[in-house]
Amino acid sequence: MKVVLALGSNLGRRFQTLQGAIDSLFDAPGLRFVAVSPVYETDPVGGPEDQKPYLNAVVIAESKLTPETLLDRAQSVENAFGRVRTERWGPRTLDVDVIAAGDVVSDDPDLTLPHPRCHERAFVLVPWSNADPTAVVPGRGAVADLLAALDQSGVRLRQDLKLQGPD
Numbered sequence: 001m002k003v004v005l006a007l008g009s010n011l012g013r014r015f016q017t018l019q020g021a022i023d024s025l026f027d028a029p030g031l032r033f034v035a036v037s038p039v040y041e042t043d044p045v046g047g048p049e050d051q052k053p054y055l056n057a058v059v060i061a062e063s064k065l066t067p068e069t070l071l072d073r074a075q076s077v078e079n080a081f082g083r084v085r086t087e088r089w090g091p092r093t094l095d096v097d098v099i100a101a102g103d104v105v106s107d108d109p110d111l112t113l114p115h116p117r118c119h120e121r122a123f124v125l126v127p128w129s130n131a132d133p134t135a136v137v138p139g140r141g142a143v144a145d146l147l148a149a150l151d152q153s154g155v156r157l158r159q160d161l162k163l164q165g166p167d
């Protein structure tokens with residue numbers, strides 16, 4: 001099934017962290033790279049007032065892994081990049097969220113699918129729609145339609161930064 005992962009970083013060497021995360025995600029078997037979005041510089045949403053801007057991107061893969069295994073992989077990559085969990089929505093070197101796994105819908109708090117806030121986050125939907133213009137949020141509709149209802153002014157394309165597929 002097709003899986004969609006969202007990456008974010010607002011501390012340290014943000015672009016290098018995103019590229020390193022992509023390489024690590026595909027290091028172990030079970031994920032086949034399909035596409036990566038452009039990189040966007042985004043105003044922080046939620047959390048403390050004084051946070052730095054994020055770099056955000058979305059990566060799409062074809063996977064045979066269960067969604068649980070995929071979340072485990074995402075969390076070990078976060079940990080490998082030194083994410084320190086402190087306050088909710090606070091700054092982080094790396095955040096990897098599972099946005100969607102095929103058309104799976106689940107309200108398990110440990111792994112909610114699609115991601116419970118993705119439909120209201122321009123920092124997820126803008127890169128996702130760029131990587132896959134026909135994308136759909138299972139149960140919520142076309143990403144392009146959801147985006148039309150959102151303020152996208154805090155999401156700016158970084159044309160100078162280009163992520164690559166895994167090596």
Ligand SMILES: Nc1ncnc2c1ncn2[C@@H]1O[C@H](COP(=O)(O)OP(=O)(O)OP(=O)(O)O)[C@@H](O)[C@H]1O
Pocket residue numbers: 071085088089090095096097098099108109110111112113114115116117
């Ligand atoms: N689709 C999902 N992707 C990633 N984590 C999820 C998902 N659904 C539930 N979770 C759970 O959410 C917990 C907290 O995740 P995390 O610390 O990344 O939140 P956050 O990035 O601060 O905020 P947000 O969830 O709003 O992006 C994780 O331990 C995980 O079990």
Ligand SMILES: Nc1nc2c(c(=O)[nH]1)N=C(CO)CN2
Pocket residue numbers: 007008009042043044045046047054056089095123
């Ligand atoms: N711009 C932006 N804001 C956020 C982000 C993010 O990746 N980008 N992630 C959050 C928690 O996952 C909270 N706020």
